[in-house]
Amino acid sequence: MHAFLVAEDFTLNTTRFVRLYRGGKLEGEVPLDRLVIDIGGEADMVRKAMEADHKKKHEKDEVLNLDTSGTGSGAEQPSGTGSGDGSGADAPKTDMPQFITTVNEGALLSWDGTPPRLGRVSARFNGPGLFRHPDEGDVLGAQLESLKARHPGRKHFRLAVVNAFGSNLGDCMLGMTALRHVAKYLKRYLGSFTIDLLLGANSGITNFDIAGHDDWVGDQFLIGPTLQEFSRYDAYFDFSGLIALPRITEIAISDWYLWWCGLDPETVPAADKRNVMSHQWPVWQDVTRTLQGIKGKKIFFNPKASVPLRTFADAHVPKFLKKLLKIAPDVTIVVDREIKLDHPRLIDLSKAINSAGKFAALVAQMDGVISVDSFALHAADSGNVPAVGLFASIDPYAYPYYPHHKGILIPDGEKLSFYKKFKTNTDEEWDGIKDAYGEAWGRLDPEKVYELLQAQIAAKGNVPHHMGTRMIHGPHTKQRYRQTAQGRELPYENPPEIWTRAQRRLQEIGRTLIRPRTQMIMVTPGQSELPVAIAQLLEHEGRMHVFEPRDARRQLIGMDILDRAAHGLTVTHYDTFPGKVEQASFGLEDALSETNPANWGGLRDKKTVRPKSIDEMKLDTLSSIVMSAPAPWKLVLESALETLERTKAAVLIGPLASFQDVREIATLLLPIKYQCWVEQLEPGKNESSILLAVSDQVKVQGLKRVQFN
Numbered sequence: 044m045h046a047f048l049v050a051e052d053f054t055l056n057t058t059r060f061v062r063l064y065r066g067g068k069l070e071g072e073v074p075l076d077r078l079v080i081d082i083g084g085e086a087d088m089v090r091k092a093m094e095a096d097h098k099k100k101h102e103k104d105e106v107l108n109l110d111t112s113g114t115g116s117g118a119e120q121p122s123g124t125g126s127g128d129g130s131g132a133d134a135p136k137t138d139m140p141q142f143i144t145t146v147n148e149g150a151l152l153s154w155d156g157t158p159p160r161l162g163r164v165s166a167r168f169n170g171p172g173l174f175r176h177p178d179e180g181d182v183l184g185a186q187l188e189s190l191k192a193r194h195p196g197r198k199h200f201r202l203a204v205v206n207a208f209g210s211n212l213g214d215c216m217l218g219m220t221a222l223r224h225v226a227k228y229l230k231r232y233l234g235s236f237t238i239d240l241l242l243g244a245n246s247g248i249t250n251f252d253i254a255g256h257d258d259w260v261g262d263q264f265l266i267g268p269t270l271q272e273f274s275r276y277d278a279y280f281d282f283s284g285l286i287a288l289p290r291i292t293e294i295a296i297s298d299w300y301l302w303w304c305g306l307d308p309e310t311v312p313a314a315d316k317r318n319v320m321s322h323q324w325p326v327w328q329d330v331t332r333t334l335q336g337i338k339g340k341k342i343f344f345n346p347k348a349s350v351p352l353r354t355f356a357d358a359h360v361p362k363f364l365k366k367l368l369k370i371a372p373d374v375t376i377v378v379d380r381e382i383k384l385d386h387p388r389l390i391d392l393s394k395a396i397n398s399a400g401k402f403a404a405l406v407a408q409m410d411g412v413i414s415v416d417s418f419a420l421h422a423a424d425s426g427n428v429p430a431v432g433l434f435a436s437i438d439p440y441a442y443p444y445y446p447h448h449k450g451i452l453i454p455d456g457e458k459l460s461f462y463k464k465f466k467t468n469t470d471e472e473w474d475g476i477k478d479a480y481g482e483a484w485g486r487l488d489p490e491k492v493y494e495l496l497q498a499q500i501a502a503k504g505n506v507p508h509h510m511g512t513r514m515i516h517g518p519h520t521k522q523r524y525r526q527t528a529q530g531r532e533l534p535y536e537n538p539p540e541i542w543t544r545a546q547r548r549l550q551e552i553g554r555t556l557i558r559p560r561t562q563m564i565m566v567t568p569g570q571s572e573l574p575v576a577i578a579q580l581l582e583h584e585g586r587m588h589v590f591e592p593r594d595a596r597r598q599l600i601g602m603d604i605l606d607r608a609a610h611g612l613t614v615t616h617y618d619t620f621p622g623k624v625e626q627a628s629f630g631l632e633d634a635l636s637e638t639n640p641a642n643w644g645g646l647r648d649k650k651t652v653r654p655k656s657i658d659e660m661k662l663d664t665l666s667s668i669v670m671s672a673p674a675p676w677k678l679v680l681e682s683a684l685e686t687l688e689r690t691k692a693a694v695l696i697g698p699l700a701s702f703q704d705v706r707e708i709a710t711l712l713l714p715i716k717y718q719c720w721v722e723q724l725e726p727g728k729n730e731s732s733i734l735l736a737v738s739d740q741v742k743v744q745g746l747k748r749v750q751f752n
Contacts, residue, residue: 044148044160044205044281046078046270047086050141055092059244060265064089069144073154073270075647078146080267081283082206083243086143093142148281149173156274156647160281161186161202162305163289176305177289183225183305187232190278199235199535199637201261203279207240207254208300211349212399212418214285215246215253216318216425221300224315226259228306235535237261237521237635239276241268249399255519256321261635262521271647275633280304292463295443314509316444320425321513322404330404333395339375339388342496343406345414347380350466351473353416353435356481364389367413367489379405407512411496416441420448425511429499431492435480436461446506449495453483523595523634530571530603533595533638538570541731542641542672544724545698548733549669550576556693561666562586563692564657566620566674569596569640571603577669578604583611588660590617592652593644595634622654622678641672641698657683665692672698680711688715697733698724705734709749712736720746 051066067074079085151157152166152173159167161183165174168189176182190200208218222238229236239261240254251263273279282303285291291299297316298308334341344364346355355363361384364376368388375388379396382389396405399418406412406419407426414420415433423430424445432439432450436459439450456462460476467473524531550573557563557580568574568591578587587604591597597616604614620627628651632644644650657668657679665686670676676696686692694712699705709719718739724731735746 044080044151044279044283046080046146046151046267047089048074048078048144048146049089049093050143053089053093053096053142055089057088057244062266069146075154075156075271075274076269078151078270080205080241080270080273081145082241082264082267083210083245085244085267086145088244090143094139097139097142151270154270157270158203158274158276159186159190159278161190161278162280163303164281165305180307181305181310183228184232186278186305187229191233194277196537197277197637198537199237200229200233200277201237201239201275201633201636202229203239203241203273203276205241205279205281206283206285207242208282209285210243210245210247210250212247212249212253212403213421215242215250216320216418216421217296218282218300219254219257220297220316220318221304223257223319224301224311225304225306226257229259237535239264239635243267247399249403251519252321252323252400252515256513256515260519260521263519274647275636275645277636286465292437292465296441297444313444317509317511318421318425319511319513320403320407320422321515322407323400324514324516326398326400327404327407327514330396330401330408333392334377334405334408337375337377337390340371340373340410341377341408342371342374342411342413343377343379343409343419345379345412345417345419348415348417351477352461352464352466352480353437355415355433356477356484358481359485359487360384362485363487363489367493370490371493377405377409411500413492413496420445424448425509427503427506427509427511429496429503431496431499433487433492435459435484436464438463447499447503449499451487451492451495453480454486455483459483521635524599530575530607531599532570533599533632533634535635535637536570536640537637538640541698541724541729542569542639545731545733546570546573546671548722548724549573549671549695549697552695552733552735553577553667553669554580556667556695557581558666560584562588562662562664563666564588564590564621564668566590566668566670566679567593568600568669568671569593571600573669573671574600575603575607578608578612578614581609581612583609585609585612587612587614588617589614590620590655592617592619592629592650593632594618594650595632596640617655619652619654620675620679621657621682622675623656623682624654624678626651626653627675627678628652643673654678654682658685660686662686662690665690667693667695670694670696672700676704676708677711680708684711684715687712687717691738694736695734696736698731699734701730702732705732705749708734708736709751713751716740719749721749722746 049064049066054063065077067077149172163176165186168186208215237259240263242250242263244265255263301308301311346360348354360382364384368386375390377390377392379402380393381391396402403422406422409428412419412423412428412430416437420430420432427447429447432448434450434452435456439452442448459479522534525534557577559582565574574589581587591600597618601616628649629643631646631648631650632638633646670679705721716739717736720735720743721732
């Protein structure tokens with residue numbers, strides 16, 4: 044993993060996203076809100092766009108040479124004085140400025156807000172820096188135990204996968220297969236958790252379908268978070284630089300993903316290494332209609348991989364298919380690209396199969412598949428479709444857990460120069476070896492391939508059916524709230540017991556204070572139970588002012604009041620809290636992380652609000668002000684002293700943390716002739732209290748009066 048920082052502000056406008064990157068320098072304090080975690084080659088996209096923009100801005104005007112002295116050559120000359128010696132020493136420099144600075148993972152981990160890393164390479168569990176566990180079996184369990192111990196009392200964890208499995212569909216499917224088993228581990232050690240998938244802009248729509256739709260998946264990201272945003276996570280896995288990672292060509296790829304996540308692959312059942320594919324139901328139906336009327340045994344043939352090294356040589360495809368159709372008279376070959384072969388049993392569906400989603404649905408509805416090493420083989424496994432894999436550079440036994448698959452290596456493939464490699468590094472490398480690979484593809488025997496496929500088809504009934512095909516409707520979404528008997532609340536809420544007890548006591552006391560058709564103010568209620576109960580007491584024609592600056596909570600409370608309160612109640616919501624100060628800031632909340640209604644948000648990103656003075660609201664009447672933690676009670680009361688003195692409204696607050704808070708409130712309200720009454724929530728354990736402040740003419744039963752020596 045690494046992050047990048049642009050030298051100056053720059054807006055990248057693509058067909059999939061628009062983003063403003065804030066410029067800065069790595070001098071002094073690290074610009075955490077400007078360093079961006081690089082996912083899906085985002086840094087390279089930004090760099091190329093900035094270079095193109097720079098070139099466009101600095102293009103030279105065309106120079107027309109009108110030299111008639113006879114000394115000019117007629118060629119365009121560099122502008123400027125020049126040295127006259129032809130060296131160009133004084134010519135304008137054409138070097139491209141450095142637009143991007145890259146920060147490696149080790150440097151990122153030097154900031155204490157960067158979360159720990161999980162897996163075969165870990166961080167923050169074994170001292171500073173990155174720690175490698177190459178020869179150990181299961182290391183993830185100990186890491187999760189350590190993570191749990193770091194957060195005593197935590198009930199929910201939010202994790203991330205950085206550069207989630209690469210952009211290739213096959214890699215994405217294999218990675219998710221491994222992650223489903225990892226999720227079982229996480230459930231065992233952590234209990235509740237979500238995993239965000241940082242996929243990147245080079246991931247297609249089908250990547251998001253493959254990687255979504257499990258109930259523990261949180262958000263899926265197209266662009267990288269800033270380092271400040273990344274600090275919301277409790278831990279992360281990292282798959283950056285996937286094909287260059289250790290041992291990736293040494294063991295079965297399904298095992299490698301498990302191993303890289305920190306597990307011992309040998310302890311994982313083979314059934315857990317089978318793939319799952321989520322199909323959009325309308326897409327599936329569309330492909331079904333396309334296949335209607337095609338007779339015979341339908342065999343999908345795919346000669347195309349994501350890189351030339353693993354692609355069937357174009358020149359030999361027609362000859363291979365011609366022989367295959369001759370030896371298999373009951374077969375119809377289906378392709379999704381143009382093949383230079385005219386045959387009645389060769390069906391070209393390239394116009395109909397125009398997306399990766401349709402490609403996956405096509406594979407799943409075939410009787411058999413013959414494909415190069417590509418996504419088609421993994422999709423066939425998820426759909427229980429017999430398949431033969433044609434391998435050029437990877438071991439044909441790379442997928443030993445696909446019971447319906449058999450691999451075959453091109454003739455003498457193990458002797459070719461790029462055996463056990465995924466791709467060439469440059470076009471020049473491929474140009475130097477493509478003839479040798481083309482010759483090997485030309486010697487691949489169609490009869491042998493078809494014999495392998497027939498054997499897989501015949502054996503299909505001997506293998507238990509795998510539930511690897513799922514039908515979905517629409518994109519993955521993660522619920523931002525849960526419905527409870529008390530109302531809507533954030534999905535991973537973990538309120539302190541003392542706060543919950545205070546809310547219920549505030550509700551009980553509120554029943555004696557609130558009268559129908561009156562006006563009241565509520566500050567930072569946090570959850571819906573208390574404000575809904577009070578709204579019901581106000582009945583129709585009542586007026587309620589709810590100050591809740593935490594956006595998600597304000598929206599959920601608003602929905603519940605709308606659902607449950609009396610028709611005709613007037614509710615005004617404020618995205619701030621009362622006070623006379625110019626502005627105030629607090630940490631934002633993350634709905635998919637564990638949340639606590641008694642606190643402001645735990646993110647390092649801040650929200651700034653402009654408090655609103657209660658006195659400046661000029662309320663004609665007011666029956667009460669009810670405050671829950673974390674209301675800034677001093678700011679609120681200081682902004683309401685004139686209103687309280689005029690209306691004699693009751694003030695109800697809870698929980699207060701200490702007797703000192705009680706003393707300060709009583710002192711503040713004493714000049715306007717208010718008397719404070721308290722009730723300890725846990726006598727003998729702590730000083731947490733409920734406070735009721737009323738006019739000193741009012742007597743209160745059941746609470747203890749605050750008296751001054």
